[in-house]
């Protein structure tokens with residue numbers, strides 16, 4: 497791997513506690529190009545715009561682009577950890593395959609992450625609940641307007657300061673018209689276009705006072721799929737229910753981890769379809785205790801209010817100590833950040849390599 501380091505880090509010039517999520521990047525980026533049918537040697541270079549792309553870039557015109565979202569954590573002993581990076585590696589290649597992009601070799605992804613995160617370790621905050629957000633992204637970079645599969649790609653890894661990510665309880669609206677994903681489509685991938693398609697309906701929901709949409713099946717708008725860009729969980733009495741992953745539901749790493757943690761805590765978890773009318777009835781009879789979304793960025797985000805048809809359902813104000821959401825979030829965070837035992841073997845330590853300058 498080629499490494500071209502910055503002469504001076506900009507870290508000390510940034511007020512890291514007061515920048516908004518995703519707006520401030522670390523000193524470097526990893527870039528790996530695919531050309532002539534093969535991946536070239538990855539390179540770590542100063543973060544910036546100098547990758548030479550024109551508006552005729554195929555990703556811009558035809559949308560071959562997908563990404564991952566991960567975090568790097570630091571504990572009190574300055575040890576740095578990734579959380580289940582193999583899952584993100586597998587998933588980016590599932591996305592790549594569906595979008596007709598070349599799969600990323602395992603060493604490019606894994607060694608790339610290790611070397612890149614090691615280089616940026618000063619940027620990783622050690623306070624509990626904080627982390628550095630990592631963004632692996634793969635996109636078609638060929639300059640070509642003929643509508644066909646691109647012959648050139650860039651795989652990049654970026655890192656951004658992640659302090660102020662929104663995590664107040666959310667007001668969510670159950671979708672009754674718009675759709676995030678359809679059968680046979682790309683809903684199970686982290687295709688960039690899935691996000692593009694969700695922005696407009698979400699902005700309409702915002703105009704009605706909601707933060708996010710609970711996406712429903714595209715045909716009947718009856719069954720829950722996901723919430724915004726998180727997987728969705730519903731607690732009825734003491735049972736957690738989440739829809740099974742499918743063509744239209746992303747296989748979330750947080751979702752899987754929360755399910756395993758909940759079961760380890762003796763909580764019954766069902767992976768089955770959730771009918772919005774059953775949720776409505778459970779709200780009326782008092783058995784609906786909690787609803788929340790789960791994903792890398794916020795881990796667990798509780799909902800306070802649900803828009804069902806023309807009604808607004810207030811969820812019970814469950815005490816933190818009785819909340820499954822709060823308990824599972826805290827346990828997962830302690831594992832991720834290297835502060836508790838790791839009974840599932842989920843953490844991957846980032847080794848200090850003392851990379852030589854240039």
Ligand SMILES: *Cc1c(COP(=O)(O)O)cnc(C)c1O
Nearest residue numbers: 725726727746748749750791792
């Ligand atoms: C990224 C994402 C999630 C969450 O996945 P994690 O692996 O837990 O971060 C859920 N749904 C959608 C649509 C996503 O893009």
